[in-house]
Amino acid sequence: xxxxxxxxxxxxxxxxxxxxxxxxxxxxxxxxxxxxxxxxxxxxxxxxxxxxxxxxxxxxxxxxxxxxxxxxxxxxxxxxxxxxxxxxxxxxxxxxxxxxxxxxxxxxxxxxxxxxxxxxxxxxxxxxxxxxxxxxxxxxxxxxxxxxxxxxxxxxxxxxxxxxxxxxxxxxxxxxxxxxxxxxxxxxxxxxxxxxxxxxxxxxxxxxxxxxxxxxxxxxxxxxxxxxxxxxxxxxxxxxxxxxxxxxxxxxxxxxxxxxxxxxxxxxxxxxxxxxxxxxxxxxxxxxxxxxxxxxxxxxxxxxxxxxxxxxxxxxxxxxxxxxxxxxxxxxxxxxxxxxxxxxxxxxxxxxxxxxxxxxxxxxxxxxxxxxxxxxxxxxxxxxxxxxxxxxxxxxxxxxxxxxxxxxxxxxxxxxxxxxxxxxxxxxxxxxxxxxxxxxxxxxxxxxxxxxxxxxxxxxxxx
Numbered sequence: 001x002x003x004x005x006x007x008x009x010x011x012x013x014x015x016x017x018x019x020x021x022x023x024x025x026x027x028x029x030x031x032x033x034x035x036x037x038x039x040x041x042x043x044x045x046x047x048x049x050x051x052x053x054x055x056x057x058x059x060x061x062x063x064x065x066x067x068x069x070x071x072x073x074x075x076x077x078x079x080x081x082x083x084x085x086x087x088x089x090x091x092x093x094x095x096x097x098x099x100x101x102x103x104x105x106x107x108x109x110x111x112x113x114x115x116x117x118x119x120x121x122x123x124x125x126x127x128x129x130x131x132x133x134x135x136x137x138x139x140x141x142x143x144x145x146x147x148x149x150x151x152x153x154x155x156x157x158x159x160x161x162x163x164x165x166x167x168x169x170x171x172x173x174x175x176x177x178x179x180x181x182x183x184x185x186x187x188x189x190x191x192x193x194x195x196x197x198x199x200x201x202x203x204x205x206x207x208x209x210x211x212x213x214x215x216x217x218x219x220x221x222x223x224x225x226x227x228x229x230x231x232x233x234x235x236x237x238x239x240x241x242x243x244x245x246x247x248x249x250x251x252x253x254x255x256x257x258x259x260x261x262x263x264x265x266x267x268x269x270x271x272x273x274x275x276x277x278x279x280x281x282x283x284x285x286x287x288x289x290x291x292x293x294x295x296x297x298x299x300x301x302x303x304x305x306x307x308x309x310x311x312x313x314x315x316x317x318x319x320x321x322x323x324x325x326x327x328x329x330x331x332x333x334x335x336x337x338x339x340x341x342x343x344x345x346x347x348x349x350x351x352x353x354x355x356x357x358x359x360x361x362x363x364x365x366x367x368x369x370x371x372x373x374x375x376x377x378x379x380x381x382x383x384x385x386x387x388x389x390x391x392x393x394x395x396x397x398x399x400x401x402x403x404x405x406x407x408x409x410x411x412x413x414x415x416x417x418x419x420x421x422x423x424x425x426x427x428x429x430x431x432x433x434x435x436x437x438x439x440x441x442x443x444x445x446x447x448x449x450x451x452x453x454x455x456x457x458x459x460x461x462x463x
Contacts, residue, residue, distance in 0.1 A: 029164040031139040040132035041125060042163030042179075043377035044352060048317065052121065052350050056378065059126025061409045071407050074441055075328040075432060079404055080347070083119045089319070090115035100319045100350065102374060104386035104397030108419060112339045121349040122323055125378035126409040127159075127184050130220055135159030141224065145258055149174035150306050150361065152256035156182070157217065157224040160380060165312065165354070173310030173356045177301055177373070179380040182231065182255065185412045186405070187214050190442040193240075193332060196290050196427035201338030206289065207429075208240025208437070212447045217255055229260035233452040239437075245269070248457050249277075257304045265454040274458040282307060283367045289427040292420045293396065294367065298429070299416060300382030300398050301358075301373055307366050308358035315354055318374055320383035322349040324401035324414055332433040341417045341428055346401065352377045368395060376402075379411050394421055408444055 039045050039056045047055040060079070063069055069077055089097050091109045098106065108114035138156045145152035149171050153161055161182055162175035194207040212235040216228055230252040238244045246269030254260040264277045281303050285291040296303045327335070330345045358371040369390040376383050379402060387396040396418060403414040419426040432438050450456045 029139045029166075031136045031164075034132075034136050034139075034163060038164070039378065040135060040163075041127070041160060041378055041380070042135070042165075048352070053317065053352060054121060054123060056123045056125075059378075059409065060122075060124040060404055060406045060411070061126045063406050071405075072441060075439060076325050076403065076405060078326040078329060079406075080119065080122060080323055081326070086118045086120060088115055088117055097319070100317065102318065102372070102384050102386050102397075104384065104394065104419075105319075105399075107394055107421065108340065108397055111421070112419075112424075114340050115343050116319065116346070116348040117343060118319060118348045118350070119323075121351060123351075123378055124323055124404050124406075125376075125411040126406075128409070131159045131184060131218070133159070135163050138162070139164055144171075145256060150309070151258045152304075153178060154256065155224050156255075157227050158219070158222060160184075169312040170309065172312040173358070174305055176312060176354050176356050176375050176380070177305055177310055177358075180299070180301060180373075180375055180382045182217060183380050183413065184218065184410050185213070185215065186408045186410055186444045187218070187447055188442050188444050189213070189447060190432060191437050191440045192429075193431045193433070193438050194289070194427065194429045195332065195336050195431070196292055197336065197338065197425045198290070203333065203336035204290070205241060207238065207244075209236050209238045211236055212451050214447050214449075214452060227255075229254060229256055230263075231255035235447075235451045235457075250452050250454055250457055252452075258306070262303075265457065267457045272458070274454050276454075283365075289418075289429070290425065292423065292425050292427040293398070293418045296366075297368075297385070297387075297396065297398060297418060299413065300385035300400055301371070305358075307361055307364040308371070309361050310356050310358045313355040313357055313372075315352055315377070317350055318353045318384075319348050320351050320353060320374060320376060321346055321399050321401050322351060322376070322383070323347055323404055323411065325403050327401060327415060328403070328432060328439070329434050331435040332431060332438060333435075335431075335433065336428065339424075340419070340426060351383075353383060381413060396420060405442070405444075 034040050045056050047053050094109050138161050142156040142161045160179045165172035165175045189212040192211050195203045195205050214233045217231045233252050235250045237248045248267040251264030254262050262279050265274050266277050267274050280295050282296050283294040327345050335342045353374040356373045368387040370388045372386045373382050374384040385398040389395050398418040400416045401414040402411050404411050415430045417428050
């Protein structure tokens, strides 16, 4: 098993900066707001004044009328294929829309010929009622680890831990990052692939695998008392490239790594030996992405937060990727062009996002000295992540795609696209596409506990 596999286990006004992250959320938040002015997820229920962001009216909880889709036989279709594109943004008109674009997206447009296609906004995020109920309970029961949000949190279960971020911008910065890590995805199993572009701009397949996820944090009927501290379990079996076929890994990602460290085990097929792996965290480069990103850049932001001071800068209207089911209609080779993931398959919409800045905590180090993260207000997913080095050179631009699964329901994480501005390369991870075998439908049926046990992985080894 290579390190590349272990990576998969893995208001508009600005707010004041000077604050302590140790303030308790429960003292100020009012859970009743989640039934009135806020959605059950904590986002603003109303649309914007211009009418370009609609009100949330419950999200997408049913297959739209007239759409023929069997979730057991195919990936979900593009439910908004009939929408007309509103406008295209590229280097020629970027200045007109600069207030809606992150620095990183603008850098891609300037340097690589990148562009985005913008469509009408649809607020599709929805979740089961029991998750809404837990999210409301989390408002008053979630507390910081040892009084410090930087180190983690306790008491939350079965919903977003912080639907109403603290009025203290430093505490809120951590809380919003934790909401991203605790985002609702549902338990699932699927085939996935990863690819990166080499120095010649040619796409290279680095991973073809079957993934199984089980979210211990999201179990119906559970509670903080029954939660074992590990946010999810993952099991992976590779089938491509040929040199890695049969390799496998299982792991657990902690919701509170200062108390429950992440754990993982690997199987090298042909050796028949399972071994516990070292934790690959923070700015360790991921070899399976050719070093284009580090382990703490998965999903835009991943893993422990203790190396940074995260501050909420405010909420803004921004253009972000959203409702990206069209990606499922494209073939993997065609989608990976020489300079960027094909923009014709990526839908961008105007949404309100929480803007969080991360700067290095005193005495800590990371190759990414500053990060600015943009989290969608409805599903709390890190939609875009920009990052700079200590000399204030932009190093990374990372955006994530989300897909609609109305039968789950949820508008959930789909694929990550990350650009390394130093090398000119990019990488995609978590891809499902129109070509076999990556067009296999996702399953949200419960996955047996045995799938995630190292002993089961050893029993299935080839010698």
